[in-house]
Amino acid sequence: MxxxxxxxxxxxxxxxxxxxxxxxxxxxxxxxxxxxxxxxxxxxxxxxxxxxxxxxxxxxxxxxxxxxxxxxxxxxxxxxxxxxxxxxxxxxxxxxxxxxxxxxxxxxxxxxxxxxxxxxxxxxxxxxxxxxxxxxxxxxxxxxxDTYAFAMSTPTSDRLKITTMSEIAKLPVNERTFCINDEFFSRPDGFLPMLQTYGMPYNTPNGVPADNVTQMDSGVVYTATAKGEPCNFGMVYTTDGRIKNLNLVVLEDDKKYFLPYxxxxxxxxxxxxxxxxxxxxxxxxxxxxxxxxxxxxxxxxxxxxxxxxxxxxxxxxxxxxxx
Missing domain, CATH: 3.40.190.10 (Periplasmic binding protein-like II)
Structure with a gap:
């Protein structure tokens, strides 16, 4: 909790x-x-x-x-x-x-x-x-x-060669895949307005199609992100020990969407x-x-x-x- x-x-x-x-x-x-x-x-x-x-x-x-x-x-x-x-x-x-x-x-x-x-x-x-x-x-x-962020596995980072959230919108649509927990998806300050802020509206052909988003338990998000399957980008908490343990690479929230914690x-x-x-x-x-x-x-x-x-x-x- x-x-x-x-x-x-x-x-x-x-x-x-x-x-x-x-x-x-x-x-x-x-x-x-x-x-x-x-x-x-x-x-x-x-x-x-x-x-x-x-x-x-x-x-x-x-x-x-x-x-x-x-x-x-x-x-x-x-x-x-x-x-x-x-x-x-x-x-x-x-x-x-x-x-x-x-x-x-x-x-x-x-x-x-x-x-x-x-x-x-x-x-x-x-x-x-x-x-x-x-x-x-x-x-x-x-x-x-200890705020929200999105992270990639090290191999995914090496492959996509991006460092900021804004750069996700420049990737092909099929690469814009996300793993998140249920709460973050439904929050008024969560996933959907985040996509809007970064120019990737949810469930749109040129944004992030619904099939590109997998909702799962928070703990599973970390392991799925580390595997790069089924998502390139996983929701993390910035002070979580699993970031270091799994060698995850955190993307910069360059539009300052996430509230400071x-x-x-x-x-x-x-x-x-x-x-x-x-x-x-x-x-x-x-x-x-x-x-x-x-x-x-x-x-x-x-x-x-x-x-x-x-x-x-x-x-x-x-x-x-x-x-």
Missing amino acids: RRRGWLIWLAVAMVALAGCGLVSSSGTFRATSLPDGKKPLEGAEITVTSKNFTESVLLGKIAATYLAAAGADITDMTNAPGSASSRQAMLNGTADLTWEYTGTAWVTYLHEKEVIANPQELWQKVHDVELEQNNLVWLPPANFN SGTVVVRKETLDAHPEIAPLMAPISEKLTDEVMQELNGRVDIDGEDPSDVAYEWLKSEGFVT
């Missing part, structure tokens, strides 16, 4: 946390300390939550591990059940800190339809509205953007006011987290089967954040 499950959100939001507390199927992280031994958050009680897909859990574990190393008493509520649980926990004060995505907030939470291609501009708008309406502070975003630490204003040290502590973490880093970390969980708590701890240690 990716964060983009906007249809699921509508159903789950009505019942999230009704009659019960926020429950985690995870709840553990590695104990450690800061290299200088200082505890700038000593005495702080902070509940960290996340959604229940790999990247969100990993980010939650990074925050929980690092803030605990800084002396905070952490309640780990990462891997919250249902796509709406962690959001509701932040709104009702059950949780204090989470990682979120600017695109998710803009489309799913704030119900905005305007496409803002500039990541900083989108973050600023989300920041301002969330602070005013929900008393949530969006700290400066990290250096990764910049990963961002979100803190309840009351919590940040009480413990302003959180912001400078999390800033260097955000700076280090790039698309390539997230692909590697996600791959260690999804492909290599490592525990998110261990991956989070080992990354923090390797970067010198904890000892």
Whole structure:
């Protein structure tokens, strides 16, 4: 259940946390300390939550591990059940800190339809509205953007010799073959308007005929794309570890169709006011987290089967954040 499950959100939001507390199927992280031994958050009680897909859990574990190393008493509520649980926990004060995505907030939470291609501009708008309406502070975003993209296998890339989405429209119609999941096909900001934006209208002889599009489960999209069968171009998430593992080549979204999904630490204003040290502590973490880093970390969980708590701890240690 990716964060983009906007249809699921509508159903789950009505019942999230009704009659019960926020429950985690995870709840553990590695104990450690800061290299200088200082505890700038000593005495702080902070509940960290996340959604229940790999990247969100990993980010939650990074925050929980690092803030605990800084002396905070952490309640780990990462891997919250249902796509709406962690959001509701932040709104009702059950949780204090989470990682979120600017695109998710803009489309799913704030119900905005305007496409803002500039990541900083989108973050600023989300920041301002969330602070005013929900008393949530969006700290400066990290250096990764987990948005939609289309990718090719390396052999397909070598054969077609294209690097941008616009160049697909210059290929013969029979080469414009796509693998996507059902949700992306039906989204109002998904596949059909994307084809329109790039001058390849769906189900038209000179665009992308319906027979050129195969809908399948998200996981199968990656393997089908790597095989180049039945499609040349597969829908991917830009920080997914399978991109690197399968040697996929991501096309540039040169018309900036896809909304930015910049990963961002979100803190309840009351919590940040009480413990302003959180912001400078999390800033260097955000700076280090790039698309390539997230692909590697996600791959260690999804492909290599490592525990998110261990991956989070080992990354923090390797970067010198904890000892």
